[in-house]
Amino acid sequence: MASKSDQPSQLVKYGLTAKILYHLLAFMDGYDIQSLSVCMRAFEISLGLSPSSLAWMASVEIVSLVACGTIWGYLADFYKIRYLLCIAMNLVGLSAIGIGCASNYALIMFLRVVHGAAMGCTAPAIQQIVTGATDKDSYGTAFGIIHAVSCFGRLVSAILITSVAIKVPFGKIYGWRICYIAVGIVWILLGALMAIYLDSADESNITIEKEPNNIWETLRAIFRTWTSIILLFAIFISDAPFAAFTYMILYLQYLGLSDLEAGVACALTLLGGLLGGGFGGFAVDMCHKKSTRYGRLIAGNAIMLLRLSVTLAFFLGPLPQNGLSWYHYVEIILLGSSLMTVSAIDRPIMGAVVEKKYQASATGINRCIAGILSSLTFLPLAGLLTEMAFGYQKSQLPIDQLEENVRSTNSDALRKAMMFIIGIGTVINTMCYIAFFFTYPKDSAETEERENEVVSI
Template sequence: MADALILGRSTPRAGALTVGLCCLVTLIEGFDLQSAGVVAPRLVSIFNLTPGQLGLFFSASTMGLLIGAAFGGRLSDRVGRKKSLIVSVALFGLMSIFTGLANSFEVLLLARLLTGVGLGAALPNLIALVAESTAPERRASAVALLYAGLPAGGALASLFTLVGAESHHWSTIFITGGVAPLLVVPLIWAWLPHSSTASAKQGGGRVRSVPTALFGEGRAATTLILWLAFVLGLLVLYLLLNWLPSLVIARGMSRADASWVQFVFNLGSALGSTATGLLMDRWGKAATAALVFSASVAALILIAFVPSNLSALVFAGFFLGVALAGTQAVLYALAPSCYPADVLGTGVGAAVSMGRFGSVLGPMLAGTLVGAGRSDVEVLVALIPILMISGGAATILSLRIRSA
């Protein structure tokens, strides 16, 4: 199996504009995704949430992400990336505002589910657009830069707590996260070029079925390995994204301390993703995958056993963010390499959607463990074998792509 995507023919200016707009959208996506974790301690007291209900709240948006990614990627292959992206961005903006207006736990769950649908539908479009608009020798760096927008947006969400911007009402962060994408929609409409794939479809290109796109032409093993890596990798990531503040507070730290740890986690994630992309373009995906997944295991061990003081937790949180973001950058850079251009959205969307099973299971797993009386150390240690399996799958897939 070869590195299947054969594009990167856009002009440098158009390519840079596409990458810039897509990174802006992922920055806003990251802000919205992290908002739930930032306000979770306040929601517990306002809505009297149990640990199980808190897990459902976190999982609602990721369930929506699963649904949205499955349909958004396929839709982008059929009607074009630009149209699909505009609809997706508008949807998650409106539904984020709806979240901020919720007055009951049931409405809160529905709003987060629909927000996730929009977020999930946008992500395969963003990855496909960036992959299609950059040259092969810079593609891994571009996709990693795109992914860096997610933790960078999460860092901005954490700053809301640090500067007290959401101190008057918990809804402020969700309404802000909803207005921002609605302001970006006109920019996408005016400046984002139409995808070459959509143009090819209009010219009468053959449309492959979903089973053929994912499992035909020798792609079955590649697709299954990719899915395994995504499911387990995102299980670990989303558990930490949503539960890290609560786990830090469980150590006797203050809410402000927990916000600092989450802030440096996201800051490290943005830097780690960007650095991983550069390493992939220089060293190759296989060596980089082995490095960043090994570093992530070490980081989990460090944050599990580090002393309960702010300086130590900030250092450990930063290191964990750098390493874990590297694993995600590897996965998102691998996905476009597995499928040809005319089914790129379908393939990437399916991988992202499958990964959302892990995103749903992660917060629920943490809620179950915490509800059963497990300590923060036990929760973190339980993630190590899961991460090792994901890393093994990513490394094997990297070698398959390189040797094809």
């Protein structure tokens, strides 16, 4: 007789309103995450913060987000998801409004911690909603739509907030403050709608028993193979380009691009990521079908070579004169598309070397460990390199009022810091993918054998 966990589960059926709400949640998640990076120059001008201070601000929020994501995920397994989302979204909204009103750095840092902790609820919540309401054969389409909606939110944030962040439309109130207060109100309203409408009549009929894995058993499963250990390091290193891109808009603004042009350029990296995730993922799967042992690894190294080449071309090539040239746009899109390895390479490798019953826990723990380490490493490193190694000069003046030598020095410092972090990170990532050639075929085969033995018992 099959156990309860072996019995097919009934899919939760959400109505149209509920579906719109959790897709809107994905949009707001992307919008909010992008808002910090596009406000960098506005914070520098209005609050007098240096790049290192901005880096620490971003670091504490990201650490709070990835650390608390594991807690929200645990709670989501045992409590009504709509009430958890209501609580989390109200915290996000209130902290966003507080950030929009605050000027004290210590207070802003505290609010960033609260904001990040509450934002940590969105990813596990969406994961549970989509997997609970979607047949396994449709996961790709469902998560693809969620990803597209999130990227669209990032695009809107990059263009909209960048264009108004340093403007002062109402007396002495900066545009970024108005944006934060407005988005905070939207979060609170969305939280109330979630509590009322994100429900399902058949939710109580789900028959699967939820049995949390023992933490030590899960950790042993994650680090059973050399591939898993190397993969944790690879996931950590893969965050390097994302940390460097935090300064991309500020760099382009120092090169003389308007706020709108810089926002559009940033949006193109997101467009590249969207295209890379779709077409690139398909190409990687084609390589895997050609060689189940080495296909993904060959594709991963090819993408790393592309990223390194484009990085050197963009940062060492001709600088923009009166705007970006067509080849700059191509390079930015290609850089964005090369970031798809996190989804199309790393996650399939984890799926092959970690047993299926530990996949969710392994993914959460890896993301938490790697996310905290990368936040404490790459963002502060970017700030220190920019200021101490490459001579960035802090200023509260608008960029167009700075002396030419200051603009040149600051743009050069940002360029070198970003190139260093992306370039070195890509080289180390390539070394990890090369190391997989010696561990992945054996580890994936042994993991498959263990799963087959369990099935045959």
